[in-house]
C-alpha cells in the first residue's frame with residue numbers, strides 16, 4: 001500500500017539523514033521502526049507526509065505519487081495519513097473536542113472550521129472516538145489540563161478522525177510512564193486492527209516493539225539494516241543496529257531505570273536542539289503550510 | 290584570560306585583560322568627548338540669560354496656574370470624550386490593520402520573504418514616526434478634527450502592535466502547527482487552529498497596552514489640530530490662560546491614571 | 561459549568577450537535593458586554609464629525625504627498641534639514657546620558673525594598689508625573705521657562721527619560737535575586753560594595769539595553785518637540801508641512817525612518833555585546 005523507493009534526504013545543513021530507503025508496507029500491517037537516536041526515524045516518517053521534503057526517490061501511497069504533490073492535492077493526500085506525535089502536539093488553548101475536530105480540517109472549508117460548524121456526522125464520529133479512547137467526559141476541557149497519557153489519547157483520536165489509511169506514529173510513548181506506554185501501544189494496535197490501518201511506529205523501546213508490532217525495521221545512520229519478524233530480532237542484530245551492548249543479561253528493573261535515564265538525556269537533547277532544528281527544517285522545506 | 294601568571298609564578302586574577310581594559314578606557318573616553326561635543330553644540334545654541342531666568346519664570350508660571358479655574362472643567366467633558374474616542378477607535382482600527390501585517394512579517398507564517406520585508410517596512414515606518422507627526426500630516430490632508438486623530442493613532446499603532454505580535458508569532462511552539470498541517474488543513478486553517486490560539490493572549494495584552502499608551506498620546510494630538518482635549522490646551526496656552534491649563538493637566542493626569550489602572554487590570558485578567 | 565450541563569453537552573455531541581463553548585459563561589454578562597460595546601461604538605462613531613468636502617479636497621493632497629515619497633527632496637532645504645538633524649541628534653544623546661544618570665538614584669529611591677518610605681513616595685511621584693505627561697506638554701512648559709531652543713528640548717527628553725528608566729529600574733531592583741545580595745553582604749561588604757558586587761551585575765545588562773532603547777525613543781521624540789519650539793528636526797518638518805513642501809517633508813521622514821532603523825540594528829548589536 002505504501003511504497004518507498006530509493007528515498008533519500010539530505011538536510012540543508014549537510015546532514016545526510018536517509019540514504020536509499022526501500023520499503024513496502026502492506027495494508028493493515030503495524031511496523032515498528034527502531035534505531036539509535038539520530039538514525040533518521042523521524043525524518044523517514046516526516047518524509048512520508050511531507051512535513052519534511054525528501055531530496056530523492058519516490059513515495060507512493062496506493063497509486064498516488066506523494067513526492068510530486070503540492071497545494072490542494074497534497075492536502076488531500078495528507079488527509080489519509082494520520083500522524084501521532086511524541087509531544088502530543090495538541091493545541092493547548094483549544095478544548096479537547098476542538099483538538100479532535102481539527103482532524104477534519106482537510107475535509108471542511110475555512111469558514112466552517114473558523115466558526116466551528118462541523119458536519120453532524122463528523123461531530124458524532126469525534127465523540128465516538130473520544131469514547132473509544134476513554135475520554136468522553138473531557139470534551140470541554142482545555143488540552144493543557146490533561147495528563148500526558150490523556151493527551152496522547154486525544155492525539156490518537158485526532159489522527160483517526162482523518163479517516164486515515166495509514167498512521168504515522170513518532171515515538172508515541174517516549175514521554176509516558178511504562179504502564180501508560182503499554183496502554184497507548186495496545187490502543188494503537190487495536191485501532192489498527194479494527195480499521196485495517198497500516199502503521200509506522202517509531203519507537204525506542206525494543207521490548208514494546210517486539211510485543212506490539214507485526215514487523216520490525218531497524219535503521220542505522222539513515223540506512224535499513226534489519227527488516228523482519230519480531231522473533232528474528234536477535235542480540236546480534238540489535239548490536240548491528242545500536243552498537244555493542246550486552247543485550248541479554250540486563251536485569252529487568254535496572255532496564256527500566258536505564259531507559260529513564262536515557263529518556264531524560266534524550267529529552268534534554270531534544271529540548272536544546274530539537275525544537276530549533278525542527279523549526280529550521282519546516283522552514284527550509286516549506287513544511288508549515 | 291583573566292588569570293595570568295606573575296614573574297614569580299603566582300597566578301594573578303584580574304577582571305579583564307589589559308587589552309580589554311585599554312579598549313574599555315578608549316571607549317569611555319570617546320563617549321565622554323562625544324557627550325561634551327554635543328553639550329557644546331547645545332550650549333552654543335542656548336540663550337543663557339533665559340536659562341538664568343528660569344527659576345523666576347517657573348515660579349511665575351506656577352503662581353499664574355495656581356488657583357485652577359475649576360469651573361473650566363465643565364467645558365472639558367466633550368473634548369475628553371473625543372480624546373477617549375480617538376484613543377479607542379484609533380486602537381481598534383490600528384489592531385485590525387496590524388493583525389494581518391504581523392502574520393505577514395513573522396518568519397514562520399509569511400508566504401514569501403519579499404512579502405516579509407514589505408511588512409517589516411510598514412512596521413518600521415509606522416513605529417518611527419510619532420503619532421503627532423502622523424497627525425500633522427493627516428490634518429493637512431483631511432483637515433482638522435477627530436478623524437485625523439483617530440487615523441494618526443491607528444497608523445502609529447500598526448507598528449507597535451505589529452512588531453510585538455510578530456515576535457510573539459515567531460515564538461510559538463512549532464509542533465502543534467506541524468500537527469495541524471499534517472491533517473491536511475489549508476494555510477488559513479493552520480493559522481486559525483495552530484497559530485492563533487497560541488498568540489491570542491499576547492495579542493490581547495499588547496492591544497490593551499497600546500490602548501493605554503494611546504490615551505496618553507491622544508491628549509496632545511489637539512496641539513496640531515487633530516481633536517481632543519489638546520485643542521483646549523492649545524487655546525488656553527495661546528491665550529495665556531494658565532489657570533485653565535492647570536485644570537486640563539489635572540484632567541489628563543486623572544484620565545491617564547484611570548486608563549493605566551484599567552489596562553493593568555485587564556492584562557492581569559488575561560494572563 | 562455544572563456537571564449536568566456537561567452531561568447534556570456530551571449527550572448532544574453523541575448525536576453530532578456540538579458548539580464551541582462561549583468565552584464568557586454567564587449569558588447575561590456576555591450579551592451585556594456585546595451590547596455595551598455596540599452602544600459605545602455607535603455613540604463614538606456618531607460623535608466623529610467628518611467634513612467630507614474637506615476630505616475630498618485633501619485626497620488630492622494625499623496623492624501629492626505619496627508622490628513626494630517617491631521623489632523626496634533632500635536638496636532645496638538641505639541646510640535646514642542638516643541643522644535640525646544635528647540638533648536632534650545632540651539633544652538625543654545628551655538627554656539620554658543625563659536622564660539615565662539621574663534615573664539611577666530616582667530608581668533606587670523608588671524601589672520599595674531598599675529605600676525608606678518618604679524617599680519612595682517622592683521618587684514614585686516624580687516617575688508618575690514624568691510618565692503621565694507627554695513629552696510635548698513638558699516641552700511647552702520648559703520652553704516657557706528656559707526659552708526657545710535645544711536646551712529646553714534636552715531637558716524635556718531628560719525628564720521623560722527619568723520617568724521611563726527609573727520605573728523599570730525600580731521594578732528590576734524590586735524583583736532582584738536577594739540570595740546574591742545576602743551572600744555578598746555576608747562577606748562583610750559595605751553598602752557601596754554591596755551595590756557594586758551584588759546589585760549592579762544583576763541590573764546592568766538590562767539597564768544598558770533599556771538605555772539603548774530609550775536613545776531610540778528620544779530620537780523619535782526629538783523629532784516632534786520642535787513643533788513647540790524646543791529645537792530639533794521637528795521645527796523644520798512642521799514648517800515644510802505648513803508650506804506644503806511635501807518633497808522636503810518626505811525627505812525628513814525618510815531620514816528619521818532610516819536613523820531609527822540604524823539605531824535598532826546598533827542597539828541589538830550592543831545588547832548582544834553586553835550580554
Ligand SMILES: Nc1ncnc2c1ncn2[C@@H]1O[C@H](COP(=O)(O)OP(=O)(O)OP(=O)(O)O)[C@@H](O)[C@H]1O
Nearest residue numbers: 011013015017037038039040041042043277278281
Ligand atoms: N531540521 C533538521 N536540520 C538539519 N538536520 C536535521 C534536522 N532534523 C534532523 N536532522 C539530522 O538528521 C538526522 C536524523 O534525525 P532524526 O530526527 O530523523 O533522527 P531520529 O532517528 O528520529 O532520532 P531520535 O530517536 O532522537 O528522535 C540527525 O543526524 C539529525 O541531526
Ligand SMILES: [Mg+2]
Nearest residue numbers: 041042043170
Ligand atoms: Mg525522532
